[in-house]
Amino acid sequence: MKTQAAILVAPHHLVIDEIELPALQPGQVLVKIAYSGICHTQLLEVRGYRGHDPYLPHCLGHEGSGIVVEVGEGVTKVKPGDAVILSWMKGQGANVMGSIFNWQGKKVNAGAITTFSQHSIISENRLTPIPSAFPLKAAALMGCALPTGLGAVLNTAQPKPGSTLAVFGCGGIGLCAIKGAQIAGCSSIIAIDLIPAKLEAAVSMGATHCIHAAEQDPLEALKKLGPLDFAIEASGHPTAMQQALAAVRPQGGTAVIVGNARQGQTLTLDPKEFNQGKRLLGTWGGDNQPDVHFPQYCELVQNNRLNVSSLTSKVYALHQIEEALQHLETGLVLRPLVDMSLPCA
Numbered sequence: 001m002k003t004q005a006a007i008l009v010a011p012h013h014l015v016i017d018e019i020e021l022p023a024l025q026p027g028q029v030l031v032k033i034a035y036s037g038i039c040h041t042q043l044l045e046v047r048g049y050r051g052h053d054p055y056l057p058h059c060l061g062h063e064g065s066g067i068v069v070e071v072g073e074g075v076t077k078v079k080p081g082d083a084v085i086l087s088w089m090k091g092q093g094a095n096v097m098g099s100i101f102n103w104q105g106k107k108v109n110a111g112a113i114t115t116f117s118q119h120s121i122i123s124e125n126r127l128t129p130i131p132s133a134f135p136l137k138a139a140a141l142m143g144c145a146l147p148t149g150l151g152a153v154l155n156t157a158q159p160k161p162g163s164t165l166a167v168f169g170c171g172g173i174g175l176c177a178i179k180g181a182q183i184a185g186c187s188s189i190i191a192i193d194l195i196p197a198k199l200e201a202a203v204s205m206g207a208t209h210c211i212h213a214a215e216q217d218p219l220e221a222l223k224k225l226g227p228l229d230f231a232i233e234a235s236g237h238p239t240a241m242q243q244a245l246a247a248v249r250p251q252g253g254t255a256v257i258v259g260n261a262r263q264g265q266t267l268t269l270d271p272k273e274f275n276q277g278k279r280l281l282g283t284w285g286g287d288n289q290p291d292v293h294f295p296q297y298c299e300l301v302q303n304n305r306l307n308v309s310s311l312t313s314k315v316y317a318l319h320q321i322e323e324a325l326q327h328l329e330t331g332l333v334l335r336p337l338v339d340m341s342l343p344c345a
């Protein structure tokens, strides 16, 4: 079948055009995409900041929601008509590498999941079925931002109730980390960002203190707030990663690095931090098991313990994807969502 898709032809060169999808292979699922999120990973990809890209030209996008249209041989996890979360995180089910799409006679690569298109072919293990009444707009965030932010706190850091926690960078993932800290019962949740609007959003997600890093030194400001048990870095800047480790208390303080830095960037650390008993952790997108954790996160939304409306406030049509990327890059929007039902110009 034919569908409209965004194709990355070369760095900075994104084309919206019709592509032809091949027949399903065993273990693959055809999904009509409802919403696709856009995160910094795609921004880095489109801008060429992830280094050499051997897959060009290719489709992209790794978080979304949609409705199953058709299933390939052997697929048992979902059936036509099911509402699903689309995520880069691997869950149960067949793991099928990817597809080759056809664009005007040229081959276009696609991974096990791509979401910047009206229809897509997705590997069974990247899908999680959700209740039909669950809002598809919120479900789109379940593919990356929400599980990464919540999971970095709840699965990776695992703070005890009453802990103090700071979040460096309050974009989509950072805001979800703040919500995770609130759910975990942290007594002091400190949001740090350069953009005042993001700090306002942080307060609505549960931050108890804000540090405007353009006006005050975050380390000095944090010191005044007392010992810090946990720091979550969600900005992708090596300086913030360094500060996250420097900020946590000696003898047991933990910093978790979530943000994606540009290809080639390196991180310099003072080894004395480790002699003081501080811990530095990485996280694989919040260390989630999609089939276990995604239904739990959906329940939080359904029980009104997790309101994601500040993250889903701005939607774009597929042909506006470049504009959406720019708005993400400049911090004008927290998490751009592409609404595939909007007409393509």
Ligand SMILES: [Zn+2]
Pocket: 039, 040, 041, 062, 063, 144, 145
């Ligand atoms: Zn992502």
